[in-house]
Amino acid sequence: MIRVQTEDFSLQKEYDRLRQLSSVGAVVTFTGLVRDINQGEQVSSLTLEHYPGMTEKALSEIVSQARQRWDIQQCTLIHRVGELKLSDQIVFVGIACMHRQEAFAACEFIMDYLKTQAPFWKKESNSQGESYWVDARESDTTALDKWSGK
Template structure:
């Protein structure tokens, strides 16, 4: 399942959906939250924008790449858009597999691609009221480089 949505998600419901087949031996999940600080500056909220249609297609492509590399039985990617407050959930990635190695690798792969390749635009409002667009960090680009096939 892939969803780009404004409403929050329930981690337990998503976990239960991933656990639906008896062949599942491992489930790995990741949930990203809105932080109150970025680059040493206090953040008061975050706004996320996307390009409908293009964003979902990109997410499908990322998940399909993961499925070609690892044994993925079920997967869920939920990414929120709109206005988010500090500590709100932004993203959920869940992978169900027969074995933990595949589940961990696929989950990390998807998150690394989401952080650098998915068409989301993030704008932070700082505690002083000023806003700034957030670029992909160098550390995120470095994380992605380990998955690029040579």
């Protein structure tokens, strides 16, 4: 299941759904939150924009690539858009697999691809009321390289 939404999500409900829909040995989840500091700068809010249709297609492709690598029984990917405050949940990735190693790897793979390949645009605001677009980080690209064998 893939969802792009403005509404918050319940970690417990998403975890329970993964358990109910599969008979597996492992459920791994990741939840990303809005940080108060990014690259040494204070952050007061984060606005995420996307292009409907294109974003969901890109997310589906990322999940499809993960399914080609690992035996994923269930996958939930939720990404929020709109204005978010400090500590708000941004992203949820939940993976259900027979074994923990593949569940961990699939979850990490999806997050690494989300950070570099998903069409989201992030604008941070600081306590002085200034806003700025967030550029991609070299560390995110480096994390992605391990999946392609570079």
